[in-house]
Amino acid sequence: METSRLTAPAGRTEHGPDGPQGPLMKFAVIVFPGSNCDVDCHKAVEDVLGQPVDYVWHTASDLSGYDCILLPGGFSYGDYLRCGAIARFAPVMDALVKAAEEGKYILGICNGFQILLEAGLLPGAMLRNRSLKFRCDQAALRVETTRTAFTGDYRKGEILSIPIAHGEGNYYCDEATLADLAAHDQIVFRYVGENPNGSLDDIAGICNRAGNVVGMMPHPERATSRLLGSEDGRRMFTSVLNAWRVKHGTAAVSGA
């Protein structure tokens, strides 16, 4: 950086709601009691994409109006039991499973990732961080695959700076599952340099076989402007918009 001055996020979004690119992609941010990154996810969609985004209450039973569903971070139901263990029984989860089966785009961030694991939409489980302490920091991630709906705008092998903030992000699965994840190109991000939580094989994020459901511990919505310290998370959002547009035959947008 040339100076210590930091630039504010642009007051405009890259794609106006009635942009020339065609129809609008509709986003949902699911709000569980205790979600606390719901607002941040909402802001990220507004600021990066300018696409319509709704908060959807955990009691909703229909997600058919949405193209992409975000499960935000936080402490659903207090996470006094295993993280995400109660949220998986929320009424909205049936609709979420249905959306996943229909190929809708689903991104679970932090607590949202934990919920996807508990719901069985992604394989594996979370253990407490190896340090047994909550850890908030910038983390270095390597993009391991660009085939998912959320990583198409990255380059494979690229190093990103994305924040983490969790106490239970130590991803674990059995050997067969790990082999399976590797064989089907389902490991999306790995930590490089330091592994902040002790996760198996340095895993930071994974996807399902189809690549439409992604779960990750780091917070891309916290890396959307220079003012916040990194813009490396923006392409998670542009990627999914592009994936959706390609699928619907409309023009692609450029990356961040």
Next chain:
Amino acid sequence: MARLQSAAHEPTADQIAEEKIYRRFGVTDEEYDLICGFLGRRPNYTEIGVFSVMWSEHCSYKNSKPLLKKFPTTGPRVLVGPGEGAGIVDIGDNQAVCFKIESHNHPSAIEPYQGAATGVGGIIRDIFSMGARPVALLNSLRFGPLSSERVKYLFEQVVAGIAGYGNCVGIPTVGGEVMFDESYEANPLVNAMCVGLIDHDRIQRGVAGGVGNPVFYVGPPTGRDGIHGATFASEELSEESETKRPSVQVGDPFMEKLVMEACLELIASGIVVGIQDMGAAGLTCSSSEMASKAGNGMELDLDLVPQREPGMTPYEMMLSESQERMLFVVRPEHEEQAKAIFAKWGVPCVKVGRVTGDGRLRLLHRGEVAADIPVRALVDECPVYRKPSRVPEYYVRNAAVDTTRYPEVTDLDGALEKVLASPNVASKEWVYRQYDYMVRTETAVGPGSDAAVVTIRGTRKALAMTTDGNGRYCYLDPEVGGMIAVAEAARNIVCSGGEPLAITDNLNFGSPEKPESFWQLEKATDGIAEACRRLGTPVIGGNVSLYNENTNGAIHPTPVIGMVGLVRDVDHITTQGFRAEGDAVILLGETKAELGGSEFQKVIHGVTEGRPPAIDLDREKALLDALLEAIRAGLVKSAHDVSDGGLAVALAECCITGGETGFGPDGRRLGGIGASIDLVSPLRPDILLFSESQSRVVLSAGADRAEEVVAFFREKGVPAERIGRVGGARLSVRVNGRPVVEADVARLAGIWRGAIPWLMNG
């Protein structure tokens, strides 16, 4: 009065009088007589309990009130001053900032995790009960030396408690300070601050207006936890304190999050007449204060109060400090609307009483009157004491101590490493990495720089915020120490690009019953008041924590200043680290031989003695005004206050935290840049490098503008010297041409970052 109920196992009003049972609650004989006068009879057990908490120092400020009156509390920007849950200051565009600091020292000494966690919970409620959306948390912590296993346990658990609560509620913990000194052994200080944002037309007050209006109880059921917490906070810790563990409350941050969202939704609906949190003294304090502010009374039917355990007595319900509870008043026609909001969030909300016009707090229980007290007597009639004050002997003795008499330290590389490794100076990364400081995605500058900066969505504005206090300075000279606490906070705000707005103060002192301790309190409040007047930062609220003592005597007097500043434009945000190769390093202010109370004096010479650094508030003000102007004009690339550890530490920190950000291709963290410094001074090099003279700032500027910057400051009467250039990988310092420090920045960074983890794990 025969109709007054008394539970079977409780002492009767006559027993309380005859056996002087009230003394156990900290009520004096004189106060007891006053209470009898207000009631026109002897109080029953519930009533004496209610009086004792409302008349405790924690709730009544009976010992500190005359001193607090000295504080300037008004100003063109102050919208709400002391007396409400939290103060509020205008920041333009119909927006305002609401903030307050509060202590939870005694609970944290006994049960550190819950003590600290519920301290955070309480201060968050103070903010949202004003109608403000909490946007940031800070804290200020003091512990004994980390060589003690007990201290390590307290430190570890306090940090975990703060993290556990704040992280779950989803409010970023963006800043704070931690210091270690023998004086806090067994009496740690845990002060938590919360900052909120509010629109002018949304400001709420805790008033029980409108006779006949229903009173609602919100939150989890009342249990037997925290009974007499306020009284506990108003006495010294002792061997017996351990038995008061039940006085410590248990927190539920998940419930807090739901209560917060529901209350903010309720307030946004516009139907609230008055709302207040149940903090210290729980239901007692909230009900009587809300009634008092409206000049009304309140009648509560305790049978309707949700109860966690069967068989709770009125005494227990009124004195419980169960957490995450609120009290609010609406008009009868809005009852159902209010209930629906809480039902949506799954938060219990029950009508427990009504506002009355007779000015009395009347408690009904099982068909009888359990207490009947004039509200005014509880809230306004507590006697105020002016305790005797005496200059301590140590203070007189210290006048003669020459802090330049120590043998010269010639290995300054070694001294710098030792001071950087002191946990007071070392990186607090071990602490703040446990706090979610980024949630809400508004944190432009997180922990570890001079002040934290939080942006305001939809505007170009931001808030700078900091907590500061130096117990050693205050011990050596409480008046100067009080001034420095305010000045340093202001310097941190300005170094970050903000204009200081106002302060909240947390006065952590020893027992006011001891004349020497009271003198410290008196002098420190004089200093704070004077600095606030001169620097234009009124006091908009705060907290007093007295009786901080352990078996070795009182703690160092430790006023903590929480300050918030306004950054006009996010382009003004400035951080401490040097930016780029070739930039000029400029030192503002004058360095004198001032080692009293310094980190160097403690670490190298093992003492805290003499007088602290002097402060000239006019010079400070000139520095702050000029620096803010320079930052706004775009002349400054980085700015760092020179404080603990003096110039040597300030330069090392500018180097360690400077340079590139992000990661290399191998995932290695980037950062760190060297500097080459040339100082000219008649002072001995060890004193020059480690003196803690006030009103100094290290800044960097583009080399092409260095002359302009120096001239700019000098023109405004602020001493300024170009002392070197940024670059390379080493910090090299020469004094009068002779090399005195030659250190690899990566090595210094390792020492500075590794010190606390090593002490905790090693």
